[in-house]
Amino acid sequence: MRYFSKVVEAGSFTQAGKAFNVSPSSLSRRVADLEKSLGATLLKRSTRIVKLTEVGQIYYNDVQHILNQIEQSEETVRSYQTTPMGRLRISSMVSFGDIVLLPLLDEFSALYPEIVLDVSLSDELSTLGRDDVDIAIRGGYAPNERVLAIKLMDNSFIPVASPRYLETHGVPENAMALKQHAGLYFKTPTGPTPWLCNKNGQWHDVSGPAVAISNNGAWLAKKACEGEGILMSTRWALASYLELGQLQELKFEHEVAITQSSTMAVYLLYQKQRYFVPKVKAAVDFLVERLQTTNAR
Amino acid sequence: MRYFSKVVEAGSFTQAGKAFNVSPSSLSRRVADLEKSLGATLLKRSTRIVKLTEVGQIYYNDVQHILNQIEQSEETVRSYQTTPMGRLRISSMVSFGDIVLLPLLDEFSALYPEIVLDVSLSDELSTLGRDDVDIAIRGGYAPNERVLAIKLMDNSFIPVASPRYLETHGVPENAMALKQHAGLYFKTPTGPTPWLCNKNGQWHDVSGPAVAISNNGAWLAKKACEGEGILMSTRWALASYLELGQLQELKFEHEVAITQSSTMAVYLLYQKQRYFVPKVKAAVDFLVERLQTTNAR
DNA sequence: TATATTGTTGCCTTTAAAGCAATAGTGATT
């Protein structure tokens, strides 16, 4: 079809041949083949002039359009490979999504209007691993050959309480004293998180009596603000309350945590090879820049 | 492109290979070549499943369209200056199809016995725009470079009622009085059609209380004949009832309509280039002659 | 865990496309 089209435009097999760096004989044969397969004569040839027949004219118009479409389609695919666009599927922990991610993504959308965001908030980690997500944000990472994990920020839990609570019930002198205090417990997919204390290499459960247990951080934080008990949650989840003074951090001589493994962190996960897809690269770079520099290391 | 398309549809290189009587290895190579030339991965392969990537999906849609165009173009050339024959796909609005088109097509079939009619009646316009139809009949048209629209007949709605109804409830003196009358409402895909009246450039809703609402014109007409209320429908849909005197038109000083846009008409649509295909030309010419001369301008 | 199916890859064969030289036809020039 390209050959035919060029022959028509050049009005000559020889000229068209030059455009393709192909011998006229080959062009002649290809066009003849095309005519044979269509069962119609497209070109009226004389040794001196080549012009379209009636059907040829009709066919030429069609071909013109078709070639255009093909080129346009190829262009679309190519630009797709270079310009960040398309659907970007992000999966994140619920609390992190609500507090940190979603506000950031508004800015991201403004930067890359051609990217359609598809955000799933879930604390289940099953969503990754399959190919149904481009980027995942999780606390801790499943070590996998093909998956790259970037530490975004610290994810260790800190104990907090409202000034009112501390006034009423007293500030716990040390970690062990937590046992005597009302507890607001955060529940992960693996169950509620106890209060643990590392004292001289030994771990002790210092959980106090439970007032409430939930996987909804905001609700627990509200309860903590209202002085219902002591809460352990992540620094980033509590940041706004700490700033306003609604809650204050409790500091102890001995480390307090909710798990014995010390490397608690929020990780950004994506498939190594997918980093070359523009939309993924754009998102990874954006998130790393905004989250890693400001809050973490 | 054909290979790629088939692989997508079959969801398997092996299956697609069978369709072409070609080994899977060859298909695999061709598709790989295509991907290389586009510089993009079109298919996500695992030994067990083959599915489109995001770019792949976009490209597949384009390819689909392109292959269609090529096929149509070949058909145009091959059938050039032959007798009208083959499958002719017509899409029409339901009511128009029932009342006007289908009766006419019997005659058409007698004229061109070698044409196999494939008629789809639907009020959705989604069927158009695609290349899966040779001729479409719609009320109104989307202006398009390649699509030609011929006005077949007027499509404005007129109010009618049975003599008995008018006897019992009185003939409405003016358009405003319609509000007091029982209404039989025709429902289009965009919703029920209210009664509107243009009075000194102002549009007023003069809909009366609804007795029945339906997208089935015949059923509403029957109800109207039985004196259940006033019906607004197109002149061509009501023609037989008006002739028999079962229904009579209500005329008012001020224009009554079902939409504020005045250019209501039935259009015959077809792709400009396809007029060269004998079967299409035959049908367009036939329909225009039979419909445009008798009822319209 | 074993099995069957599928996509890919290396190697070879087949088929299509390209190149070359010769031929025949045609419009312009003399």
Place this chain on the structure above:
DNA sequence: AATCACTATTGCTTTAAAGGCAACAATATA
């Protein structure tokens, strides 16, 4: 009117692309 210059075509050869086969690796199902 005859010649000339140029062009499309055709037979033959070369080259490149596509296809087939067997072996292999991967994966979902039993």
